[in-house]
Amino acid sequence: MRTLLFIISAYLCLYSTTAIATDETPNAKEEQPEEAQPESRYDTRYFILKPHKRNYVLPITATDDFHHEAYDNVPTFADNFEDIEAKYQISLMFPLLNEGFIFEQDSLHFGITLQSWWQIYADNISKPFRETNYQPEVFYRVKTPWKVLDGNITLGVGLEHQSNGRSQLLSRSWNRMYGEVIFQKTDFKATFKPWYRLPENEKTSPDDPEGDDNPDIRDYMGNYQLEFEYLWGDVGMDIMLRENFSTHKGAFELGLTFPIWSGLRGYLQYFNGYGESLIDYNHNQQKIGLGIMLDTYFD
Structure with missing residues (x-):
């Protein structure tokens, strides 16, 4: 319930602040005539919550191979889990520093x-929440003047933590530094994101609350991620690829969005590989889900 309240409050904040910042209300326009508004790179529009990664709700997802082994230490739960469950993702960001603090078109953000x-x-x-993953990050991006095939190039670096917030035998987490190369042209976007996992100390025993919960996570989650997004007409597609250079294990995810009614968009998601969630980082499965997308493809 607290998680659902977080979702509702976050989106109310997102849309209310957007409306205020863009002066969509008549009162805002009356009180601030256009000629009286000074130009400033510290405009309040920069200080709002914005979508970061995909925001969606999938009331139905089904797997071909549920990872029961991860819950062997809680058999009451493991024996009663269903192969069909719901999934959602909420991802927001806000700027820590405005554009232009080092270069003309750069920015520093916090994302969750x-x-x-x-x-x-x-x-x-x-009806418990089987798994929840939390991923806070700080990242810096700069838009470059370079053009490739008439598309724009953005470079970035970041530091992120990912954890499932569990204790001891069910705990999964890791920290990464990453780089980004983003290519965008009209309705197409491609992102290459290699990373380096920050090392942790070994555990002295499986019950030790300190130390590395999953020392082999990179073998399954890979060394990099490729993302492609494309929008043609009313239909959108996104593709995600991960792979480890040595083990050749990783994952593939395909998402399709399509209009339903009154601006609402359906979302079909297919996943194949390792790491659909942190508790499943070393488990290979196929999953398919159907629901709604809560945002659009391009800013």
Whole structure:
């Protein structure tokens, strides 16, 4: 329930501040005539929450191979989990420093992404949230003057933490430094994101609350991520690829969006590989989900 309240409050904040910042209300226009508004790079429009990664709700997702082994230490739950569950992702960001603090078109942001897998159809265990992943990050981006195939190039670096907020035997987490190369042209966007995992100390025992919960996570989650986004007409597509150079393990994800009614967009998501969630980082499966997209493809 607290997670759902977070979602509702975050989006109310997002849309209310956007409306205020863009002067969409008649009162705002009356009180601030256009000729009286000074130009400033510190405009209040920069200080609002904005979508970061995908925002969606999938009331139905199904897997071909549920990862029961991860929950062997809680057999009451493991024996009653359902292969069908709900999933949602909420991802927001806001600027820490405005554009132009080092270069003309650069910015420093804080972002937070929350993913939850909800066993809403598991009546025998009171419909718990099976897994929730938290991913805060700080990242810097700069728009370059370079043109490739008439597209724009943006470079970035960042530091992120990802954790499922669990303790001891169910705990999964890691920290990464990453770089980004982003190419965007009209309705196409491609992102190359290599990373380096920050090392952690080894555990002295499986029950040790300190130390590395998952020392082999990079073998399955990979060394880099490629993302492609394309919008043609009313239909959008996004593709995600991850791979480890040595083990050749990774993941593939395909998303399709399509109009439903009154601006609402449907979202179909297919996943194949490792790491659909942190608790499943070393588990290979296929998943498919259907729901709604909460934002658009391009700013």
